[in-house]
Every structure is written in C-alpha cells, then in structure tokens.
Amino acid sequence: MNRTTFLSISILIVLLLAAICSVFAQPINGYTKNYVTNKPVDYVNIGLMGKELGTVSSANGFFSIDIPSHFNNDTLYFSRVGFEKKGIKVGDLRSEKSNSIFLVEKRYALDEVSIEPKKFKKKTLGVTTDFKGVVAGFNNYHLGYELGLLMKVKKSTYIQKVKINFASSSYDTVFLRLNIYKPTGELSFENILKEPVYIKVAKSEIEKPIIIDLKNQYLHVDDNFLVTLEYVKDLGEGQLMFCASLISQPTYYRDISQGAWRKLPAPIGISMSVEVETEK
Template sequence: MPQYSLRFILLLPALLATLTGRAQAITGTIRDANTHEPVPYVNIGVLHKGVGTVADEQGTYRLNLAEAQPTDTVRISSLGFRPRLLRVQELRQQPAVELSPEAVVLREVKVKAKGMYKRTRTLGFRNPDASGTLNMSSNDLGTEIGSVINLSRKPTRVINANFNVAYNHSGPLTFRVNIYRLLPNGRPSQEKLLRRDVIVTSGIEKGTITVDLTPDQLILDEDFMLALEWIKGPANAKVQSQLAFVAGLGYANNDFYLRETSQASWERTSVGAYLAGMQPKISFYVTAQD
C-alpha cells in the first residue's frame, strides 16, 4: 500500500501541471456573422504578448493563454472581415466568435495602359546561392518573416512572389503570402495590400517557392513588405530549426522583419555589423513589370 501511495504522490505534480496547461488553453471556432460558415486561417493573438495562433481551414483554433492575464486584449482578424478585440476573460466565457464582413476599400492608384507594362524586372534580393540562412522566430502558427521591396518605377505591376528555401526538414508546410503597406517610418503596418488570402503548400526541401499573383492584378505605387506566414504543418513541426531561407549580404535597402506569431509586433532583425555598406538580406523577391 505505501508503494502505491508514493507513486501517486510522485505523479501528482505532473498531473496538476497537465491539468493547469489544459485549463489555460481555449478552443473555439471563428464563423462569419452573416453566413455562420467557418472562416479559415484566422489570426488570433494577445496583443504585446507574443501569444497567438492561426485557426485551421475549418475555423477551429486552440490558443494557449498560460502567459496571458484576464484583462489582456486578444485581437482576432481575417482579410475581408472587421477585426475584433476581446479581453481574455471574455474569450474564455465565449470562445465561439463571429466576425462581420467588411468592405475592402482599394487605395487609388494611377494605372498605365495595359500595353505600357513592357519591362520585366526582379525586385528584392534574388541570390539563391547566398551562403547565409534565416529561420522563423518561433514554432507557433502565425510566425512570419518578411523583406521590404523597393520599387524602381511607379506604378509597378507585381507578377509573382518568390521565396528561396535553404532547407526544409519539416515536410509539407502551408503558408500565407502577405504583402504589407509600410508606415511613414518604413516599418511594416498591419494593412495588407492583397485583397484575398494567397495560400500555398510546399514540401520543397531546397529551392524556390514561386507564387503566381497575376490573378490579383496587383498594381502598386509604393514600396511594400513581402512576407511568408506559417499557418499549417505537421503536428509538432519545429520550423524554427527545421526550416530556413537563403540569406546573404547586399547593397540594396531591403530590411527584413520577423514576428513570433499572430498579432505579435514586428521586430527588425540585425545579424551583426554591416560590411563595407552591405546589409543582411533574405532571399525574398518579386517579378514585376513597369
């Protein structure tokens, strides 16, 4: 009898830790307030805490709130819907959330006649043979990495987006391609310039992921940030160590940024002193016409 009692005592802390962890996690579904259909790949996160996730294609999410306080603010957002802000305690009480559709207002752009876009060029850091690598900043869904793209001429039509993978040991991963408007200080904003979710799944172990953006008729007259967001993958995937993108040094001003998960703040990354005016770059680029 004492033997069993001792075993129970030893197991009790682990059991309590497991139950506490489960209690800190919220599971729910995000739906369209009009149609009541699930909204796929919604971003959910606690502001200023680096705590977040992405709902699956059925709108179901699991958010670990072990590091959040009841009064912290959770932001829930998806392209084409009005973002919602809820306190953690409110989300605990009602984990099923509805988002209201929101009309997308397009910014006015001076458009050239179709025949005027004759010159095709590459914008960004293209070098697939650069010797450096860069990883995602966490293993949480919604972790994202992006590079500022500077236009040579304005307006410019974006044809495709390209991401050079140095290695991928995680297997097939699903990403969302995001293009963000820049703030006056050159940092990325939360505003997306694509008017649809561009989702791509790739199991490429090394090489270039190319995403066709011609259906979007994306014509821009401003610099922007091109980003890749991890939204789905194998269970327990460790993209922080198992996935890396090609990086190197270059002279162009293509700053890159990272964020840990959904709704987290963007962090400008520095990998040491600049060399003779050269700066660290990640090999993200677009093919464009002007």
C-alpha cells in the same frame, strides 16, 4: 497543532493556490466562423496587439490560446485577409457561453481607374540567389511567426509575381502563408491582399524555385511594401531553410500573431524576390 491553526494554514494554502492560478495562463478555446455561412474560417490570426501572446486557428477554425487573467481588460484580436478585424475583451470572452467567434466578410471598394498614357517597365526586387551555401530560416516555429523583406519603390507599381528559393526541408510537406503589406508607420503594416495566398510544397519539390502568380489580385502600390512568409500550420518537429544572401537593408519579422514587428540585427535576407511592373 490545534484546530484554529490548521484552519488558518488551510485557508492560506487555498488563497495562495488561487493567486497562482490567476497569474498563470488560463486557456481560451473556440472556433472562428463565417458570420453568414457559419462555416469555419481557417488560419485566423489571433492575439493581443503588440504583445507576445498569439496563435493561429486551424484548418477547421479551432483555436486555443493561454492568456493570464491580468490581461482580462485587454482586447483579443481576430484577423484574416478577406474578413473584417474583430476585437473582443479577454474578460468578456471568458464569460461567453458560446465558443464561436463570428467574422464578417470584408467588402472591397473598387479602385478608381484613371486612364493616363503611362509607360511601365518590368523589374525584379528583393533577393534572387539560389546558392545553397548560405542559408537562413525562421527564428522559431510559433504559429503566426513571420519573416520578410521590404521592397523599395517610389513610383506607381503593379505586383506581378513572387519567387522563393528554398534550400532544404525536413518536413514531408511545407505549408506557409504569403503576406504583402503596406507600411503605416515605422514598424506597423497593413495587409493589402484581397484573398489569402498559401504555399504548399512537397519535400521532393523543395529545391525548385516556387513562383506565386498574383496578377489576379491587381495589387497596386506607390511606395515601399513588405513581403513576408508566415508559419500558420503546426508541421511538427523539423526545420525549413531558405537560400539567403547578405543585404543592405534589414529583414523584418514578428514572433507571433498580432505581435510587435522588429528588424533583424544581422544583414541577411532570405531568397524572396518580386516581379513588378513599375512606372518609367
């Protein structure tokens, strides 16, 4: 092999390696922080909107996400209840010298109160079964995976409590986030919580009903709303199962942070119910 041929082959190999590197995911690491206090913002949803590339920051705000370079012109979104959503172009994020993403706390406008002589009645929505003979669980354990039920209402309604019936768990402690959304389209939703709600349950308590009181958030809806459970902390290898039941409406889920919402084809729902006060 002469020198010219050797150099040509070497250059070709370098170009091929460069092309391969540009195709495969390149990690972006950083920390999500409060713009004012500089303190970590935990469990922030991070991802490309509608695509299957996402993650959730840790309890100390650290995140790492692998994004191929052909997404450099796409926007990476950072969102969490209590903060304004932030979007940064992937290419710009790669070139940033600082690895801190600063989020601004959200200011919630006070709802206008109209005093009218309305009468309300208590009602329970969703799946209430505690039978452990039928169970269901998450399809995967990617950070940001969500699974939930659409609660149907057509009148003025105040959300009071959420109840969950777990069936079993191999984890010592379960840690999930509860989300409540209002529909903004057929498969698009907006979170209506004012503060994040986390569920932490020890293995010894997993078979007891878990009740989350939401009265202090003053959640009011006039139409359907979606209640989900989200996997936001890496719990390691294991499995979590819920009591479940056949239902006449679809279960909603998304595989990853900022990913596309979908409906499960199987007519089965996890045992999650909501106590509400709805207008008579």
